[in-house]
Amino acid sequence: MEALRADDPAQVGPYALVGRLDAGELGQAYAGRHPAGPLVTVTVPYPHLAADPGFRDRFRADVGVTRRVAGPFVLPVDADTESPTPWLVTAGPDVPTLASAVTGGGPLPPYRIRELAVALTGALVGVREAGAALVGLEPSAVVMTPDGPRLSPFGITRLAHGDAGRSDPDAVWTLGAVLHFAATGRPPTAAPAGWQPGPPVVAEPVLAQLISDCLAASPTARPTLADLVGRLNATAVPGAVLLPPVRPRPWWRDVPASVVATAVGLAVIAVLVLSAGGSHDSFGAQPPGVAVSGIPGLPGTLPTDDGDGGDGGDGGDQPDGSQDPSDSPSATQDPIGTAATGDCFDDTGAPQTAGLRPTGCAPRTFKVVDVLHGTTDTGGCANVPEDSWNVPYPAQNLVLCLSYLYDHGSAYHAVPGDCVWGTSADSAWNGIDCQNGAFTVQKRYTGTTDGSRCNSLRDNDWVEHFTVGGRSDLDVTLCLTMNYPDDAGHATQHECMRFTGTTTRPSLHASSCGSANVVVTGRTPTYNNAKFCGTDAWATWKPDYYPKLAYTVCYRRR
Structure with missing residues (x-):
């Protein structure tokens, strides 16, 4: 930030300028401060742009659509589009963008990537509900505020018409690209047509799969906003921010104003014409289905406040005293006897006496x-x-x-061989594609939460319990083993192994001693503990949410 020059304004709107920033495509940027707020960036468009009516129209439209986009994950924008010297206020120069944060500090850790995924998904929902669509989402448009990541929507949102923006696969792809950048420090590699790139290397496998799904080559294979909200909420840690469900946008919000005006005009004309037709002297012969007001009526009568028909009758009896067939109660059906696949039931009974x-x-x-x-x-x-x-x-x-239908994740129904994942014993657990960092189900026990049954299993790393209140017969215990990058994850001292790779990126696989080329000399459940191995070579790995399952394995040539 430089000092203000003699020809720079001292104040723009309510903002006192305190320094000069870079000049951009739009105009000169300044650091400013509101009397009741933090440091902000104040951009003053160049004089030749401010004098251009076409620029004014575009600037006015950009500010207008940006103000429509609101929510906890979107940065508010202040602007004056009508003064002789227009201006725009965005986040302060002291707040980094995602681009500068990753470029300067490297890829984000998994918990920060999850915060980013939640914030950007919530921002996309806000854009959608405002009837707008993103035309560009880049790391430079994401501001890493002290309260978490926020979208800076100015210049990258446009009004959407019809279904545009409701389930925009392009916006979902750009979301995946931004998350990929946050996780790896680089944009995703362009994939040949029909080929789907694998998940990026992220210690949290749920996030890796979500990013990969957002980057699907086929737009129809990408998740919708509702899918993203559901997946992020289902795998959130206890106490984390949950996204509200995606609400359907009322159809009339997307109807162009000209169409609405035309429809209103035609309706008024129709009412006037019908009213005029009803003003003749022949009141006794109204057209069928048309009320005296001239508005088409509904067959039957409207209910009064006490629930009876508006004509004070008996609620639908025929002239001969019989009941209207349409009002006759149908024969009571047996909901269990007629149940079909997909139907759902509550149970008010017990395991042996269903209700x-x-x-x-x-x-x-x-x-x-x-x-x-x-x-x-x-x-x-x-x-x-x-x-x-x-x-x-x-x-x-x-x-x-x-x-x-268990209320804390789909892993409740997992069977041996399935892969599952959750962030802790108390978080939601869900099924997931098998990959490094996920857990594979070794054994499933029903009707118990006794984890000691898993103790005899080889390579058992974790026990997860699923309890059902009042129905212990429905409790489930899963015995789980961690999917390590290679066999070093479960190697034991004196075990023979086959070494491939390099000293900096070793790969160790179980082998008979006759074909092995290394032997394990030690193991510690701490990450990156080279000192423990002394002069021996070593391999190490850790899953972010399970530090007790980390390892450093020492080995030497046979």
């Missing part, structure tokens, strides 16, 4: 995953995926195979 009641599918309810007809043998549900509880129904000679 099923139809309900909407939601966490802590039971979803029908199969219906076995012609039997009351519950054994047929044993091979049904995600089956949790089986209810025989002798009255209809059937069995309902029910899946419990």
Whole structure:
């Protein structure tokens, strides 16, 4: 920041200027301070631009759409578009952008990448709900404030019409590109048509997969905003900021003003014409379905405040005293006997005495995953995926195979061989593609939270419990093993291994001693502990959220 020059203004609007910054494409930037606020950047457009009516129109439009975009993850913009000397206020020069933070300090750690993913997804939701669309999202447009990452929307948002901006796959791709930059320090490599790049190297596998999905080569394969919100919320650590669900935007918000004006005008004309037609003397012969006001009426009568028909009648009886067939109660259906796959039930009973009641599918309810007809043998549900509880129904000679909709992640239904991941014992756990840093299910136990059953398993690294209040028969315990980058993760002292790679990037794989070329001389559960190995070579790795599963393995040539 330089000192102000003699020809620089001392104040712009309510902002006192305290220094001179760089000049950009828009104009000269200054450091300014509001009497009640922090340091900000004040940009004054060049005089020749301020005098250009076309620039004024564009500047006015950019500021207008930027002000429409609001929310906790979007930086507010102050501006004066009408004064002889227009101006624009954005974040202060002392606040770094994502571009400068990564360039100066290297890739962000996983927890900061997650903060960034949440903030940018929330900002995209705000852009969508404002009826706008992003036309460019780069690391320089993301400001790393003390309260977390924030989007600076000026210049990169435009009004959207129709469905544009609702599930913009291009915006999702740019989100993935920004996250990739934050995680690796470089933009994603352009992929050939039809080839999907793998996840970037991020210690949190859920984030790695999310970034990879956002960068899918096919736009239709990329997640929607609702998908991103759901995935980030489902894997959030306890106490983390949760994103609100994506709300559908009212259709009329996207109808052009000219169309609205035309429709209103036609409606007024129609009402006037119909009213004029109803002003004749023949009041006794109204057209069918048209009320006296001239507005088309609905068949039947409107209810009064006490719930009866507006004509004071008996609520729909026919002239002969019989009930209107349309109002007759239908025969009561048996919701269990007519249940189909995809239906959901609450249970007010107990494991052996079910009390099923139809309900909407939601966490802590039971979803029908199969219906076995012609039997009351519950054994047929044993091979049904995600089956949790089986209810025989002798009255209809059937069995309902029910899946419990666990409220803290999809890993509740994981089986041996599946990969799962969560950030802690208390976080949500979800299924995930198998990759470094994820856990593979070794064993699944139902009806118990006794983790000691996992102790006898080779390479058991973690035990995760899923409890269901009031239904211990639905409790689940998963025995898990960490997916390490290679076999060094589970190597033990004196074990023979095959070494490949280089001394700085070794790769160790289990091998018979006859074909091995190194032997493990020691192991410690601390990361990067070269001192522990003395003069021996060593390999090390750690997962960010599980420091106890880190290792340094020492080895020497046989």
